[in-house]
Amino acid sequence: MTGVEAAGRSVPGGEGGGSSTDLIVSGGGSLVATDVLLAEAVTLRALQAAAGGWLERLERIRLLDSEPVPAPQWSGSDVGMSVFAAERAIHEVGRRSGALADALVCAAEGYGRAERSAEFLGGLGGVWLGYLVGRVGPFLALAAVPALTAGAVGWFLGSLLTGSRPGAAPEAAARWLADNPRALTNPILPAALRVLVSSVDDAAAGVSALPFPVSFALGDQGAGLLGVTTSAAGVLALARPLGLLRETGVTVGRVGRPAPARPPTGFAELAARIPAATAGGAQVRVERYGPAGSAAWVVYLGGTAEWSPGVTAEPWDLSSNVAAVAEEGAGSYRAVMAAMREAGVRPADPVVQVGHSQGGLVASQVAASGEFNTVLIATFGAPNGQVEVPAGLAAVAVEHADDIVPALGGIGARAEDRLIVRREVFATEPVPVDRGLPAHALTAYRETARLMDASPEPRLREFRSALGTVLGGEPGTVSRWRGVRAPGD
Known part of the structure; x- marks a missing residue:
């Protein structure tokens, strides 16, 4: 399989911008196009190659004429005139198909570079934000303790005065999700979550006061020695002494x-x-x-x-x-x-x-x-x-x-x-609300x-x-x- 990246974008018109049948295919390389568009580019390249083959055949046909007539003396019945007309038509087919394929590739490469740049910058921003949260998080947590305590007391007293149960928050959250089914299916959420998950190790590096250049060099954007794998290992290290997330035979x-x-x-x-x-x-x-x-x-x-x-x-x-x-x-x-x-x-x-x-x-x-x-x-x-x-x-x-x-x-x-x-x-x-x-x-x-x-x-x-x-x-x-x-x- 070749290293080409193809991506499909939705057709304007529906919620989210397009049809739910659009496929996005991505991989190595820098091309981005719909799967159908990429197939069209392949077809155009094949047509361009076929035109080149026919031009070679026409040249061999021309050579079969043992007594060719000079171009100024051609008449409508001369082989040279027919071959020349065919050459012009086939050459134009090859030129246009090649130009269209080049245009598709050029647009696809431009989109691909933009998408890769956005992904890199998003990852870099996540790295820096995670590291910054790790550095200042402990101090913010200490400063927030009084406010959180006062807020908890106020929420408890307010629930007593209004007659609502203190434990109703999960139920309220469930009702909100039922009323807003797009909340967990908005494509922005997975994209943000991907960056967030990759930034957990950077937050840990910030807490440990590891210099940011070192954290960046070791993380997902660098050598890959730190990242999602090490973050998951940290979760296991915290959970297993509590009897959770334990592996057995x-x-x-x-x-x-x-x-x-x-x-x-x-x-x-x-x-x-x-x-x-x-x-x-x-x-x-x-x-x-x-x-x-x-x-x-x-x-x-x-x-x-x-x-x-x-x-x-x-x-x-x-x-x-x-x-x-x-x-x-x-x-x-x-x-x-x-x-x-x-x-x-x-x-x-x-x-x-x-x-x-x-x-x-x-x-x-x-x-x-x-x-x-x-x-x-x-x-x-x-x-x-x-x-x-x-x-x-x-x-x-x-x-x-x-x-x-x-x-x-x-x-x-x-x-x-x-x-x-x-x-x-x-x-x-519509997003189902029953699952x-x-x-x-x-x-x-x-x-x-x-x-x-x-x-x-x-x-x-x-x-x-x-x-x-x-x-x-x-x-x-x-x-x-x-x-x-x-x-x-």
Whole structure:
């Protein structure tokens, strides 16, 4: 997959500025254009090349005339006149198609430079603001203690006088969110959250009085030694003495019997086979294609099923979420590695990794570990921005612009071979009020996957073609696996 960045912008007209079917595809390089526009540029380049080929053919036709007539003596029936007219027409086709392609690339490069500059400046601003908060935060906190105390007392007395319950604040917040469903699906929120998450380590550096140039050099904008990973590790260090976010041993077992399966042909089928995040259900689906000794595999990983910070029997829990971001051997990661070995995946076998949410983060980490031969990876709504995929690996990360979960990965590494596909799900559609974070729902990502299959974007087509090459067309078998945590010590 080539290092080209493509991005689609909404058509004016709806809330949020456009259609919820617009795809944004970004990756290495500096081009930014809609997936359709990028396909048009490729078509124009192909037309330009074809025009050049026809000009060469016409030149060979001209040479076949053993007794050419000089141009001043041409008549309407002369071969030279016909060849000359054809040359002019084809040359104009090549010139115009090349000019249009150049114009598209020029505009795309300009937008790309502006977008990259805005991203860099936003990250730099977040670094400085985080560091500044860390430096002055303790002093502001001490100064605010009297005001906060007076405010708390006043709020308590006021609630008694008005008859409202002191604990009604969470209910009021829930009602406000129900009345303002766009609050958590506004694309500005994930963008700001991505910068905020990446700035936590800078705030910690400010608290520790580490000089700002040193903090900047070590952080996400520099060497990457500090960042989202170290911030998550800090959260674990604070929570585990309290008995929270603790990791335990994990065992893995097969759920049900193996069943026949056919190879997936595109993104829609990949997304459709990701296990749903249900308590007590299978979290890993493994498909095998080909005979023993030359098998190819697809591994599907589901999202978080348990949000309790305490130790439960579920490895796909909040503890694994934080531990995975911290790269500290999350229970879900260990369960996936064990399930793949139990299913028969050998280190040299080609593997396609697919995952949603936490499953996408774990899929990226399995690919980055190098313990298995991951050849393709597709993730949906995963906070995996900080995970560096191996060079040359065809990777597609799907992130909704109105989904805050991928932003929890911060401003991380972006490999040249990784394509990032974005869509604003609720750009023009009403936001559901009966469920939280609707843009993060697996059903929403499955719809985006269907749009990706219909997209003319060349690299998305290339991924689907590679999927068919790796898996072949013969039926295979599917097995399902469930990991269970050992009781906490």
